[in-house]
Amino acid sequence: xxxxxxxxxxxxxxxxxxxxxxxxxxxxxxxxxxxxxxxxxxxxxxxxxxxxxxxxxxxxxxxxxxxxxxxxxxxxxxxxxxxxxxxxxxxxxxxxxxxxxxxxxxxxxxxxxxxxxxxxxxxxxxxxxxxxxxxxxxxxxxxxxxxxxxxxxxxxxxxxxxxxxxxxxxxx
Numbered sequence: 001x002x003x004x005x006x007x008x009x010x011x012x013x014x015x016x017x018x019x020x021x022x023x024x025x026x027x028x029x030x031x032x033x034x035x036x037x038x039x040x041x042x043x044x045x046x047x048x049x050x051x052x053x054x055x056x057x058x059x060x061x062x063x064x065x066x067x068x069x070x071x072x073x074x075x076x077x078x079x080x081x082x083x084x085x086x087x088x089x090x091x092x093x094x095x096x097x098x099x100x101x102x103x104x105x106x107x108x109x110x111x112x113x114x115x116x117x118x119x120x121x122x123x124x125x126x127x128x129x130x131x132x133x134x135x136x137x138x139x140x141x142x143x144x145x146x147x148x149x150x151x152x153x154x155x156x157x158x159x160x161x162x163x164x165x166x167x168x169x170x171x172x
Contacts, residue, residue, distance in 0.1 A: 004031060006064035006095075007151030008055070009143050010072070010087035012047050013040055016143030017055070019062050020133070022155040030133045032062055033144045048090050055094035067095035068154035070146070071104040105153055110146070113153035125149050 002021045009016035015036040022028030036054045038047040069092060072085045088104075095102045108118035115128045126145040130138040132152060139145045 002026075002029075003066065003155065004062065004064045005151040005154045006058065006062070006067045006100075007147040007149070007154065008067065008069045008088070008091040009146035009150060010070060010084050010091055011143060012044075012051075012083040012087050013038060014141065014143045015051055015087050015091075016141075016145070016147035017058060018139070018144060018148035018151050019058070019064060020148060020151040020155060022152070024156055024158045028133060028152050028155055030135065030148070032058070033139050033148055035141060035143050044086070048086060051087055051090050052094060055091060056097070059094060059098045059100070064100060066154065067091065067100050067102045068150040069095075069102060069104050070110070070150055071106045073106055103154055103157075105150060110149050110153045113156055114149045122146070 002023050004019060004021045007016075007018045007020070016033070017036060018033040019031035020028040021031055036051055038050050042050075069088050072081060072088055092102050111120040111125055112118040114132060115124050117124070120128075122142045122145075126138050126142055129135075129145045129148045129152065133148065139148055
């Protein structure tokens, strides 16, 4: 049974969003991808609100069954980490508001899942996402490809199965 997963590569200026359908051990199918943008000089509250609104629209339009968000880990630039964490929190909140389960993955987990190498660079991840989804053109910018990689990772790691099992238990 195929499941639809929303992957989110959080960021304040560019937040990658990608939706795929698939099941563990099988190729995934592209549903949608985009980058939600905001101007760096815009007030933080408005940037987060813009992201929240767009994620809510995407959840309503595409009806994912679960959400995969990149886990923020230490970087040298505290300001960048804070913005990424805030955008990630908005994605988690959007999922919770819609009643969707959320799983977080580190960049190395995602890279290993889609390329077999936890140290793969952005070009390698983009190339593998393009190949795995059988796309003629690579998704751009890299934030979109990273979001698709998150969604693929979640499907293949079986995280979406948990959602199906929980839904079946509720209907009994």
